[in-house]
Amino acid sequence: xxxxxxxxxxxxxxxxLRTARRNTPKGAPSSVKSAGWIVLLSLGVIxxxxxxxxxxxxxxxxxxxxxVTLGWTPxxxxxxxxxxxxxxxxxxxxxxxxxxxxxAGYTDEQSGNHAVRNGVPYRYRLVPLPVDATxxxxxxxxxxxxxxxxxxxxxxxxxxxxxxxxxxxYYIRQSERGKVWSFRPIAGLIAIExxxxxxxxxxxxxxxxxxxxxxxxxxxxASMIILGKVARMTAKYETPLLVPANSxxxxxxxxxxxxxxxxxxxxxxxxxxxxxxxxTSEQFAYVAAVNGMMxxxxxxxxxxxxxxxxxxxxxxxxxHETGAIQIAGTxxxxxxxFFVVACDYTLIGEEYYAASAYLxxxxxxxxxxxxxxxxxxxxxxxxxxxxxLLTLGQPGLAEFFATQ
Amino acid sequence: xxxxxxxxxxxASGIFVLVGFFVPHPAIRAIYDDIQQWVIIVVAFTYVxxxxxxxxxxxxxxxxxxxxWVYKLALVxxxxxxxxxxxxxxxxxxxxxxxxxxxxxxxxxxxSATMFSLLAFFIASAAFRAFRVRTVxxxxxxxxxxxxxxxxxxxxxxIHPYLPVAADWLMEIPQNAAKRGILMGAALGVMATGFRVxxxxxxxxxxxxxxx
Numbered sequence: 001x002x003x004x005x006x007x008x009x010x011x012x013x014x015x016x017l018r019t020a021r022r023n024t025p026k027g028a029p030s031s032v033k034s035a036g037w038i039v040l041l042s043l044g045v046i047x048x049x050x051x052x053x054x055x056x057x058x059x060x061x062x063x064x065x066x067x068v069t070l071g072w073t074p075x076x077x078x079x080x081x082x083x084x085x086x087x088x089x090x091x092x093x094x095x096x097x098x099x100x101x102x103x104a105g106y107t108d109e110q111s112g113n114h115a116v117r118n119g120v121p122y123r124y125r126l127v128p129l130p131v132d133a134t135x136x137x138x139x140x141x142x143x144x145x146x147x148x149x150x151x152x153x154x155x156x157x158x159x160x161x162x163x164x165x166x167x168x169x170y171y172i173r174q175s176e177r178g179k180v181w182s183f184r185p186i187a188g189l190i191a192i193e194x195x196x197x198x199x200x201x202x203x204x205x206x207x208x209x210x211x212x213x214x215x216x217x218x219x220x221x222a223s224m225i226i227l228g229k230v231a232r233m234t235a236k237y238e239t240p241l242l243v244p245a246n247s248x249x250x251x252x253x254x255x256x257x258x259x260x261x262x263x264x265x266x267x268x269x270x271x272x273x274x275x276x277x278x279x280t281s282e283q284f285a286y287v288a289a290v291n292g293m294m295x296x297x298x299x300x301x302x303x304x305x306x307x308x309x310x311x312x313x314x315x316x317x318x319x320h321e322t323g324a325i326q327i328a329g330t331x332x333x334x335x336x337x338f339f340v341v342a343c344d345y346t347l348i349g350e351e352y353y354a355a356s357a358y359l360x361x362x363x364x365x366x367x368x369x370x371x372x373x374x375x376x377x378x379x380x381x382x383x384x385x386x387x388x389l390l391t392l393g394q395p396g397l398a399e400f401f402a403t404q
Numbered sequence: 405x406x407x408x409x410x411x412x413x414x415x416a417s418g419i420f421v422l423v424g425f426f427v428p429h430p431a432i433r434a435i436y437d438d439i440q441q442w443v444i445i446v447v448a449f450t451y452v453x454x455x456x457x458x459x460x461x462x463x464x465x466x467x468x469x470x471x472x473w474v475y476k477l478a479l480v481x482x483x484x485x486x487x488x489x490x491x492x493x494x495x496x497x498x499x500x501x502x503x504x505x506x507x508x509x510x511x512x513x514x515x516s517a518t519m520f521s522l523l524a525f526f527i528a529s530a531a532f533r534a535f536r537v538r539t540v541x542x543x544x545x546x547x548x549x550x551x552x553x554x555x556x557x558x559x560x561x562x563i564h565p566y567l568p569v570a571a572d573w574l575m576e577i578p579q580n581a582a583k584r585g586i587l588m589g590a591a592l593g594v595m596a597t598g599f600r601v602x603x604x605x606x607x608x609x610x611x612x613x614x615x616x
Contacts, residue, residue, distance in 0.1 A: 064430040148428050158426055161595065168599050216443065218594050225597070225606060248454025249447050255457075274461050278454035282512070284519035296471055310523065317526040331590040333583050341534040349586040353593025356606065364605045372596045379588065 057124050057140035060107060062154075065118040065147035067109040072126065072137060074104050079128035079135055084108070087123045089142075098129065118145050156401050164375050171367035171374075180363070181370050188327050188345035189358045195301035195325045196233045204300035205240035206230070209290060209315060211306020211330070212283055215249040219307035219331055224250075224257050225356040226305050226329075231261030235270060243276040244293060246286040251278035287311040291318040304328040304343070305352065308335045316342030329355060411604050418602035458483075482511075548574055 053075060060067035070084070078101040085093040086108065096114045099106055108124070110116055121142035128135035171179075199206045208230055210223040227243065234241040243258060245251035255276040262271035279289045291314065294302065302319040304312070304326070312328075312335040319326045320342050328339035329347030339346045347355060350372070357365035386397040417439065424436035462476040470476075490497045490504045497504040535546045554560040555571020600606035 062428055064428045064433055147430065151426055151428050154426055161422075164592075164595050165599060168596070168603070172603075172605065214447070218597060221601070222593075222597050245454075248450035248452075251454050251457060252450045274464075277461055278457045282516065284516040285512070288515075288519055292472070292475070310520065313526050313530060314519065314523055317530055331586075331593070333586050333590075336586070338530065341530045350589030350593040353590065353597050356597075357600070362605075365600060368596045368600050368605070372592045376589065376592055379592075 052134075052136040052138055055124060055126060055137040055140040057122065057143035059143055059145050060109070062148050062151040065145055066116045067107055068116060068122055068124070068143045068145050070106045070108065070124055070126075070140065072104060074102065075135055078102055079130065079132060081129040082106075083127045083129055085125045085127060086114075087125075088120055093123075093125060095127075101128070116145050118147055120144065157403065160375070160379075163378070164371060167371035167374050168368050171370045172364050175363035175367040181366055183354075183358070183366070183369060186347070186351050186354070186358060188329065188347045188351065189355055191325070191327055191345045192230065192303065192355075192359065193233060195303070195327060196230070196237060196239060198325060199300035200237040200239045202300045204298060205242050206234055206301045206303065207290075207294060207297075207299040207319075207324070208241060208243045208303045209306065210243065210245060210250055210254060211304075211308055212246045212286060212311060213307035214247045215253055217307050219352075220247075220250055222353050222356065223306035224253050226359070227254060228257045228261050229356060229359040230303065231258045232265050235262040235265045235267040238267065238270055240272070241275055242293060242297065242299060244279045244286070244290050245277065246279055246283075247281055248278050251276065283309070283311055284314075287314045290315060294318050294322050294324070298322055298324075300324055302326045304330070304339065305347070305355070306330065307332055308339075313338040313342060319343075407607070411607065415602055415604050418598065422598075422602070548578075 053072060056071045058069055058071075060069045080101050082099050082101055082103070083095050084097045084099060084106060086096045087093040094114075096108065096110055097106070108116055108122070116122070121144045123142050124140040126137040196206055208227055210227060211217075211220055213220050215221065215224075231241055233239075241258065243254050245254050255273070258276050259268075259271055262268050279286050293299075294315075295318065299322075302315075302322075302324045304315060304319075305328070308315075308328075308330050309332065312330070312332075316326060316328060316339055326343040327345045327347070328343040329352035330336065330339065331349050331352055333349070336346065336348055354369055354372075357369050382397070382401065386401065389396070390398045420435065420439065424432050459480065462480050465476045466473050466480065486504070486507055489507060493502050493504055496502065499505065531549075535542075535549065537543045537546050551567065552571045552574055554563065555567040555569075555574075560567040560571070597606070
């Protein structure tokens, strides 16, 4: 064990224990004072040559630096608390924190006066509280915190994403060379055009509900993409398109998407700014407003495409009461049964994300669907192989694909 | 350029967020956090646009005395009154005992709970339609629902001790398998959508311009 010094600098570096301060009621400074005596006692213990249980200290992996992870096996009868001591090269140990005695690990990512600096080798020691020389830990080996440039814990995700991206690029290249793929017909997507046609024949509008999540949700982004296709169709047929938004950001994007779609098909004059509306960000107030629109304006087609929660059945049942043809699509698994029951067609999970490529028939977009199918086959094969290996006592592949 | 600039911003932001997912380096994280702050600022501005849209549409309908215009009037009056109360109470408007909290708890919470309560009736009417056995699939659905509902209530175990076990099995094996299948497909769909946007091949969210 390396010899430790007890000097004034260590005492000066010390700041009263946070835990002691935290637990000290106003007007009772005596507990902080007693904590100071405890630290003096513990500094006496730490300066001794006593050896104890092993303490591991390593740079925290896959982080932005400024962090060291400690690990130890708790003694059979752990103390009430541990005081964590830390020393830099050429300096004495100084207390940095007080933690529960039952713990078996600690991450030092102190800031301020006790900041952990990258590139500096730190050594640690645990001192029990109440002070007991028989429960002292060894001095840990030096650990140097460093900055990581790649999170190795996400290597499995990186591999799948890289494979996916490679396949997308490959199939896009194939589509540019004239390769054509056929995909199974998705009834819900075929029905979108029929529903808009039906609305046109009946002289009624189409209601498009883009879900209740904000624009940073991928389901809402996918919904905006589909909205562009739907708006092109309604613009061609001159069918009113109502888009109630539950977020101002979604309203702004939806307005631009609809305006752009009308402009693209040469019907900019048919665009009505009033038809894309911001309603409210409150879930059930939004439902009340959209249900009111359904009952007042009686659209012939209701499209519920986006992220939905408890409001899914409230919307879909009201739409069913009005007799509109209803098409829903979401990736929120728990809402799918409600839509399946109350709507005429439901896009389930991946069908919802495939909608834009499917509706546009664009070869490049269809290439991404082909890549998605190929990766799905690869994942199914991997799951089967990993399951067999796991059954045979080889967990390596299964563990590699476990996410953190 | 009107189309290219949004596409470039989308691609650059998408690539950066993707890189930020894998790289924990503080230099990347700092920019990543900055982008998140920009998003908050942009969203704050959209609230102004949203409010303007809300007021314009509803005030116009009140002026035209369109159908159910009284509801629009109630909306505008309550919106302005709530805002006025909120502003008058400053930054503590959400504290207990404020007038704003009183309005929220007395009016909004009650109305919101009422809307949510309607779900019970809608579930009943939807279940009535769903459980009409017309096909083999509908029969399977009805049987599964019957076992599950009985297995999850105390009377289920009184009828037969195996019912709760069967209900748990349905939830843990077939239900979980189907759910995971859907989630895997959806996850791949998310990645495909993301790549389409990042690579700039999905352009529906921007006008192609030119018309025609």
